[in-house]
Amino acid sequence: MKITSQARPYVYGALSGLLLTASVGIAGQFFGTSTTFPRAATGVLQILGFDLSGWQFAQVRDGALTGIAFPNWQLLFVIGIGVGSFVAARITRTFKAESLPQMWVERFGDRKGKRIAYSIVGGVIAMIGARMAGGCPSGHGVSGVSQLGVSSLIALAMFFVGGVVTARILYRGGTA
């Protein structure tokens, strides 16, 4: 079976829609990934011996937002994404070791330190935003909009508004 490159996003998008339906029907679970990040990060702090019991965040639903919730469906889902991507990349020989994104290098050059600084700052902003909004492109975008939630439609629209404006500023005048 050969899928043209033009059809790819539609075919795999439709399969993902069926997968979401199966997951909801069988396991009662909607897709989502971002909650796993604060859970993992607070979990690491707890393992390192930090006492988070005074944090209001750690008291919500007996610690459901922290590492105490592990292992749960979403953690395994996130790990699974890595496994599935790795296997698919290996089978189709599309695995490619890369030390900097091509498009980034074309615009900002190949200085590692610059990419690392932007990545850390951008990652912090992205995660604060995702958790504040109550989801990321999988939780709000795919799962939430599939449920026709007004909150998710607004969140998804804002993701793109923020993203398009920022990309416009970052890559102004660049070519790729």
Place this chain on the structure above:
Amino acid sequence: MTLVFGLVTGVFFGAFLQQAEAIRFERQVGAMRLIDMTIVKFMLTTIVVGSIGIYLLSDLGVVSFAPRSLSLGLQIVGGLLFGVGWAIIGYCPGTSIGALAEGRYHVVWPIIGMLLGGIVFALLYPAIQTYLAPIGAFGSVSVQSLLGISHWFVIAALAIGAFFLFRFFERKGL
């Protein structure tokens, strides 16, 4: 068993994302630069098929669900913030893991940033809940309850909108 379902679902989703090339930096930033709509096609197709599927299950009485609570403060401010960070790092939380697994080792820095962001969010949590969450808070609101129409009309509108958007993308070669 829940854990096994999580892993299996993730494996399929990761493979689909990888095969659609949706986890690549160039596809993600390309969408935000409005030059490559791969991830929009992937996402919208998933949403249209997924909404038909889960509302069928709901109509059959197999499942019940309610959309996430609406807070204009949280979704507008948080959504915009996420968008800013997303454009800078070129990955979202789910795709970052998939990208790492297909060899894009530079994504380790955004992942570290997002983990740190998780801790910063935890520290800001009380202030966010006190000051931002109550702004325009309406609880769980769906489009159909807001408009007072059947969910199938909303899904049909979504599907038709997606179709014309896809046709536009393909004509423009995006």
